[in-house]
Amino acid sequence: MNLQESPTWLGSAKLQVDGKGRLRHFLSIEGLSRRLITEILDTAESFASLPEQSVKKVPLLRGKTIANLFFEASTRTRTTFELAAKRLSADVLTVNLPTSSAVKGESLLDTLRNLEAMHIDMFxxxxxxSGAAHFIASHASPHVSVVNGGDGRHAHPTQALLDMFTIRRHKPDFSALVVAIVGDVTHSRVARSQIHALRLLGVREIRVIAPRTLLLRHLGELGVRVFTNPCEGLKDVDVIMMLRLQRERMDSAMLPSGLEFFHVYGLTPEKLALAKPDALVMHPGPINRGVEMSSAVADGPQSVILQQVTHGIAIRMAVMSLCLGSHAAGRERLHE
Amino acid sequence: MNLQESPTWLGSAKLQVDGKGRLRHFLSIEGLSRRLITEILDTAESFASLPEQSVKKVPLLRGKTIANLFFEASTRTRTTFELAAKRLSADVLTVNLPTSSAVKGESLLDTLRNLEAMHIDMFxxxxxxSGAAHFIASHASPHVSVVNGGDGRHAHPTQALLDMFTIRRHKPDFSALVVAIVGDVTHSRVARSQIHALRLLGVREIRVIAPRTLLLRHLGELGVRVFTNPCEGLKDVDVIMMLRLQRERMDSAMLPSGLEFFHVYGLTPEKLALAKPDALVMHPGPINRGVEMSSAVADGPQSVILQQVTHGIAIRMAVMSLCLGSHAAGRERLHE
Amino acid sequence: MNLQESPTWLGSAKLQVDGKGRLRHFLSIEGLSRRLITEILDTAESFASLPEQSVKKVPLLRGKTIANLFFEASTRTRTTFELAAKRLSADVLTVNLPTSSAVKGESLLDTLRNLEAMHIDMFxxxxxxSGAAHFIASHASPHVSVVNGGDGRHAHPTQALLDMFTIRRHKPDFSALVVAIVGDVTHSRVARSQIHALRLLGVREIRVIAPRTLLLRHLGELGVRVFTNPCEGLKDVDVIMMLRLQRERMDSAMLPSGLEFFHVYGLTPEKLALAKPDALVMHPGPINRGVEMSSAVADGPQSVILQQVTHGIAIRMAVMSLCLGSHAAGRERLHE
Known part of the structure; x- marks a missing residue:
């Protein structure tokens, strides 16, 4: 989350939006306007009712090819992108890539050029x-769109938008909301994207609750209030967004054990009672039960965790169709 | 095949059939009525002629998503389910799962809940x-169907039905048939399902032929005649169903070598001559040539082994379309 | 490239073409007539404009199932075949096979029989x-077509045809062309197929340029001119086809290091200047930059390397649709 370390995404506004203000790539929340974010959420709304119909597909991206370039294993995210693409009637290609691939090497560019030559429409x-998706987008041919499915510690923007979508369905007035993000903010691309999205949508207050060792130094600059005591931080909040404890991303010295973390920060019915009575409980999944939260909370009435999964498909369908729709050739098809 | 060890499937009748007597899950032959089994076979009949047409697809399950949850490797079964789903125009999702997954763990349920939240229609x-598919079905949401593609030593019901389908195409009157099952009955989920299906369809006599060490103690209770001498057991039978020697499932002490097994039980032209002249030779595949049977028999005129493979797709199409058709939303589509 | 070592493909004319002179299998350039090659190139022409349209699919092979049997890893070739099949609306099945599979074993034939029983239309x-695709084709059922995606040192005929297609788009009169093939001709199935295709299409002169250790003894019999000095061989040629240095296929003793090879044979702007000013630079990919050619040449104005990738999909669509169209049932559909 150190902006200095990956300067490539600073120009992401220009990269992500075309001359007519339409979505071309989807790389990070930074660089997008509130209008565009709202357009994505509204488009997702139209897809969210599809699963209740007996035919869950629409022919919007028929004849398009979407390639999953996953240099990092992620069954859940890959699966939701694949389902989103198939429900838009696109063809999906899974490209097996060595996880060791250097992001800026000559060979990656050669791989991209080859896939573009096969007339892939979206990566x-x-x-x-961090910065991998931006790098690829900045080298992509004009006919190709790039969607960021998570890069390093930088961003996971579709996750952030599905979170916003889930909040909006329950509490549509963002300006009235106090939102707490709990956990390892420093190492979380999810948190970074969430903070940017919440600010853009104008929430009243963003709180970050974490052990001192897991806090980002310059967090205040992002416009958030920092708490190390969860009992203070959770008081009267409308939304609690738990982060997943990313053990593999932390230096062992900074790492509290799962049990230690749970003891102080884990969400229990008692801690949840400090928030507003109708506060939402969110988690990007998969949950470490007994670490980030107790099962009573995860499966309780205030949990919207499975709704987040459902909305993830609608959000990804929206992002994919808007990106491909913004191209001259595709635009007409969306309005057929 | 010890009924005591896995009590979960005892209530499978209620699990498999909905309030209107229609198929909801397909888990085991036990718990299904002769009427339902016959409905599946009749439905498969309508799909069996598809491959001869130039377009082998029907749009019955367009817009449905079917997820293959294979905790155990099986290229053949996975491939036939995938083909069946695609020929019904469903979207297929292959979910990579660790083969070590405990079937009743919290994490499996979380995985299922997540897939359901993605609006998967069938697992x-x-x-x-044993009992894995029943466990999953008993925890599934109302909109999801579960099909058993083979669980432990318990059941492999689509295999049993494709066998029945193959027999019926050649010898439609089950009440006249004497059927011999040859091989490692104790460790075979295929055998267990076959015996239940044959009894349900009312065959005249079921014989089990195996070395004493491979015989189930209480086999008599299943209503079968037990033979250890193949020359006696094969006499005048109408159908010979060879089992695959499952070396990896047996304790080494009980295991006759492939050559030893072949010497006594392996099907040769000489042993086959003991059966009726038009007796069918069946095998669930893949054959160990020179172990369960000689190539002269496997490739001979009485072998219907490759027909079994062909019919496996029609049976799986029937099971999938009936399960999904039994849901309110889907039912109408089948009759569009 | 020793014709003696793999006699199975000598009868490939009869295998590849049916009684009415139509394509049934596509195994090697040998055995095909100039008329058939031209028909494939012309058919590919009709597919080459598809990617520029917003819907890149045609329903020609809807309801057909194509199985990728890749006993040898090849992401690029597998991907282009998969894309070609999907853009023809076929269903694609990837069959995982052990790369150690002996090509002529009983178990391979059993696997084939099983896949045929599942009504796969094309392998x-x-x-x-060498000879694997011919062996499979010679044992295939009448309703199945086999396409060679590369076998041993023998042939890679779709690669050769996409090369011919690319040349023809720039220089349609083959009879006027001098073509140089540069690199490890002995171990290259690509080279073998290219030479046969170029001869069949009647180019004026084929040159082979390689170190003495990489030259085939009886190369002269194939009707090519042999050069060990690239400065002589490249003089005034119209097309330069670089081969990929296949390190894994060479005996280490015969292997010049990448740097050594580049020093003498690698294509640099200086060497390229010896050819005609509008000479095409081709490579089957993936390029070893700094070995077969410098980046200045690979990315230069005379390079058509990425066009080759694009045309590879059109050629594979043409081969697939012609093979399946030559069957009675399919033929009508092509002309619907």
Whole structure:
């Protein structure tokens, strides 16, 4: 989350939006306007009712090819992108790539050029290095769109938007909301994207609750209030967004054990009672039960965790169709 | 095949059939009525002629998503389920799962809840533990169907039905048939399902032929005649169903070598001559040539082994379309 | 490239073409007539404009199932065949096969019989052993077509045809062309297929340029001019086809290091200047930059390397649709 370390995404506004203000790539929440974010959420709304119909497909992207470039394993995210693409009637190609691929090497560019020559329309990129999706987008041919499926510690923007979508369905007035993000903010691309999205949508207050060792130094600059005591931080909040404890991303010295973390920060019915009575409980999944929260909370009436999964498909359908629709050739088809 | 060890499937009748007597899950032959089994066979008949047409697809399950949950490797079964789903125009999702997954763990339920939240319509489950498919079905949401693709030593019901379908095409009057099942009955989920299906369809006599060490103690209770001498057991039978020697499932002490097995039980032209002249030779595949049977028999005029493979797709199409058709939303589509 | 070592493909004319002179299997350039090759190129022409349209699919092979049998890893070739099949609306099945599979074993034939019983319409075969695709085609059922996706040192005929297609788009009069093939001709199935295709299409002169250790003894019999000095061989040629240095296929003793090879044979702007000013630079990919050619040439104005990738899909669509169209049932559909 150190902006200095990966300057490539600073120009992401220009990269992500075309001359007519339409979505071309979807790389990070930074660089997008509130209008565009709202357009994505509204488009997702039209897809969210599809699963209740007996035919869950629409022919919007028929004849398009979407390639999943996953340099980092992620069954859940890959699966939801694949389902989203199939429900838009696109063809999906899974490209097996060595997870060791350096993001900026000559050979990656050669691979991209080859896939472009096969007339792939969209790359969904997941990579362990921050800035990977931006790098690929900045080298992509004009007919190709890039969607960031998570890059390093930088961003996971479709996750952030499905979170916003889930909040909006329950509490449509963002300006009235106090939202707490709990956990390892420093190492979380999810948190970074969430904070940017919440600010853009104008929430009243964003709180970050974490052990001192897991806090980002310059967090205040992002416009958030920092708490190390969860009992203070959770008081009267409308939404609690738990982060997944990313053990593999932390230096062992900074790492509290799962049990220690749970003891102080884990969400229990008692801690949840400090929030507003109708506060939403969210988690990007998969949950470490007994670490980030107790099962009573995960499966309780305030949990919207499975709704987040459902909405993830609608959001990805929206992002994919808007990106491909913004191209001259595709635009007409959307309005057929 | 010890009924005591896995009590979960005892209530499978209620699990498999909905309030209107229609198929909801397909888990085991036990719990299904002769009427339902016959409905599946008749439905498969309508799909069996599709491959001869130039377009082998029907749009019955367009817009449905079927997830293959294979906790146990099985290229053949996975392939036929995938083909069946695609020929019904469904979208197929292959979910990579660790083969070590405990079937009743919290994490499996979380995985299922997540897939359900993605609006998967059907899980095809293959698992090394008996009762896995029943467990998953008993925890599934109302909109999801579960099909058993083989679980532990318990059941492999689509295999049994494709066998019945193959027999019926050649010898439609089950009440006149004497059927011999030859091989490792104790460790075979295929045998268990075959015996239940044959009894339900009312064959005249079921014989089990196996070395004493491979025989189930209480086999008599299943209503079968037991032979250890193949020359006696094969006499005048109408159908010979060879089992695959499952070396990996047996304790080494009980295991006759492939050559030893072949010497006594392996089907040769000489042993086959003991059966009726038009007796069918069947095998669930893949054949160990020179172990369960000689190539002269496997490739001979009485072998219907490749027909079994062909019919496996029609049976799986029937099971899938009936399960999904039994849901309110889907039912109408089948009759569009 | 020793014709003696794999006699199975000598009868490939009869295997590849049916009684009415139509394509049934596509195994090697040998055995095909100039008329048939031209028909494939012309058919590919009709598919080459598809990617520029918003819907890149045609329903020609709807309801057909194409199985990729890749006994040898090849992401690029597998991907282009898969894309070609999907853009023809066929269903694609990827069959995982052990790369150690012996090509002529009983178990391979059993696997084939099983897949045929599932009513697969086409096998795309890639195998490390020469003659594998011919062997499979010679044992295939009448309703199945086999396409060679590369076998041992023998042939890679779709690669050769996409090369011819690319040349023809730039220089339609083959009889006027001098073409140089540069690199490890002995171990290259690509080279073998290219030479046969170029001869069949009647080019004026074929040159082979390689170190003495990489030259085939009886190369002269194939009707090519042999050069060990690239400065002589490249003089005034119209087309330069670089081969990929296949390190894994060479005896280490015969192997010049990448740097050594580049020093003498690698294509640099200086060497390229010896050819005609509008000479085409081709490579089957993936390029070893700094070995077969410098980046200045690979990315230069005379390079048509990415066009080759694009045309590879059109050629594979043409081969697939012609093979399946030559069957009675399919033929009518092509002309619907």
């Amino acid at each position: 969904v990129v997941r990579h362990g290095q | 095809v489950v293959r698992h090394g533990q | 795309v075969v890639r195998h490390g052993q």
